[in-house]
Amino acid sequence: MNRIKVCIVTHLFLPHVGGIEKVVYEQSVRLPQERFEPIILTSDVTRKSEYTLDKLKVYCYPTIKAGFKLGIPYSIPKPKGYRIFLKHIGKCNIVHVHGHPYPSSCLAVKVAEKFSKPIVLTQHNTFIDYGSFWNIVEKLNDLIVGKMVIKAADKILVVSNATLNYVLSLGAKRQKTEVLYNGVDLERFNPEKRSKLKIRRTVGIPEDSFVLLTVRRLVYKNGVDTLLESAKRAIEENPHLLFLVIGSGPDREKINAKIREFRLEKNFRLLGFVPDADLPHYYKAADLFVLPSKSGEGMPLVLLEAMACGLPVVATNVGGVPEIIDRDCGKIVPPNDAADLAEALLEFSRSDISAYSKKARELVERKFNWNRNVERLIEIYEELI
Template sequence: MNILIFTNLFPNPEQPLRGNFVANMVQEVSRLAVTSVVSPLPWFPGLNGRGTGPIRLNKEWGQFSRVPDFSRWNGLDVYYPKYPFIPVVSRAIQPSLIALSVSGVVNRLIEEKKIDVISGHWIYPDCVSAVKIGKKKGIPTVITARGCDINLYGGYRFRKPQIEWALQNAEKITAVSNALAERICRDFRISEKKVAVILNGVDRARFNYISESEKIKDNIGLERGKKYLLFIGQLHEVKGVHYLIEALHILSNRKKLFFETILIGSGPQRMEIEHSIKEKGLAGRVYLKGNKPNEEIPLWMNACDVLCLPSKREGMPNVVLEGLSCGLPVVASRTGGIPEVVNDNNGILVEAQNAPELANALETAFRKDWNREDISSGMEQFSWGKTAKSYLRIFEEVLRGR
């Protein structure tokens, strides 16, 4: 079987950690079938490579402009065709711009590799483009919904009709959680038979419980004997970090902030969050650590005591799966697929955007005696190998049905 992966969410030389949750799955799929990757990226006319040009753009746009058209990633051929895109203005026609701009490289791969199935990841714009290409070339398309691509974009006036068209015209749809699958069927009138749930996996060789947490603290610059709360994610409005800061402020006012907080990640709200930390008197208790190398993340998870993800919306966040695999109890919003993996034995769920409830949950989590070894062993069912085999079964099912 020859598979074409189509998604912007994939590592590139400028962003080696981009779309790791897709890349891990693709790596395992490539062990079972011939796999090529096309990762289309936006290009803004006149961009000078530093993220500036005729209008001010963020750093990511400069990174996109420096990505080569082709690269090798862990033995896989990965193509990064660029498509013209003007922020805001081009959003409604983005799938068509992508389909037109990638036609050269995609047509060549279809001819040379004899592609059997196109596997798209991220419904808008990537999967809409993938379905357009698949229908034109007569190749079945399997598309995967991952969270905000349905939960957020599915409510936008100009995007929803295109998303609905792609969902109706793809041969099969997969979703990373039951909650997301139910929403696809309910909001877009898709038959339940057409949607399959395939959970993300975890690299259990890297994300596992290590009992000597105090020694690990020495290696990453944390103090022995102190308790730590950990957040890992993009510093973006959807991740709800401001609610976490407010919850910590509430605990501080109650004189119950007996732990320190580590924020790992970067994003557009970094300066606002930094200001909020100072304004609420939390400097010296909350630390912005920026991005960390991927290989360090299991160390931080094992060294800290509780993981917090106060997101407004989620699909099936890998940071939760990885934290639990390290035996780290989780305090998270009751949203998306999170309630499907977090329960009373491994964490506490709270309503999103509710700082007082989050504050109470954090205090409870730090006072509870969790069995971290049991939390970790409860995640043995999650592996990228199993996830990849589930995708292969879907691809085979689609091909048999043609």
């Protein structure tokens, strides 16, 4: 029996770290090898040619890296990349593109239509507020590239009901659109049996601090500026709070300057990039996870990872976040509101969080499972070919 060849198109892929990259990887490696042959088409941002990652064949097309210096991961395939799309899409049974606004998605669906290949689109985010003229560019891109990709797709998968409403506003047909929640690796992200103090010693965190962890790229939409304002307020009341921010990005120097201005060097630390393999240690060493995003969240994986590790969460009311958190495992606050966020953080620092921790783990076990996600994805592939 011939295996089903799936050409998965993503503008970025591992070793570049991001939410879409993780989703593509987790789904692809879980496709049963005896029935499926997935290949990845991605940009040459991190690698220049083809490579193999955990038995996944990855092929890179040359790109113009249009927005990276501004912190916007947007690249445009060069003309000779067209041949790579023709070669691999022509040989596959189904094309699965990730993200509607990217030129690579546009090129992939045009080539798929040329060869009459069925198209699956997964949309990961809602509208992203960049806080600049890029909002206008994004809206125009949605109307030109995004709508074209959405119209061409035979099946549209969205990661939350918020993302569903977003693609419907861009012309998606409800009958071909389905919510398919992301998952989390429940074995890798789990409550540690070792004591929290031992883990803190391992990663160099003070034992007597109440640790608030954030894993975010340092860009406007992710709200680290709001988190810093709330930290200033909260630390005035509780100087034992320690804020740890994992992630890099173009706003790092701006945030560092604010940390110095507020004199929070001891209580607010930018840890920079941390390898994905080390993230579970930081989740398990923390007391509370904070997601201060301003916009664009479809189904944030870091939130699921934190909850799988037994962390209660405080997050802003954006995108699909309210579909993850209930009052038994955390709290939702308005975006861009440092005062409300500070009060929520202080509330948890004064509370017994053990019950929240247990409920957080139970919720992700019940609702956000990669195996269940991939079972449905397989059904969709088989329905379309």
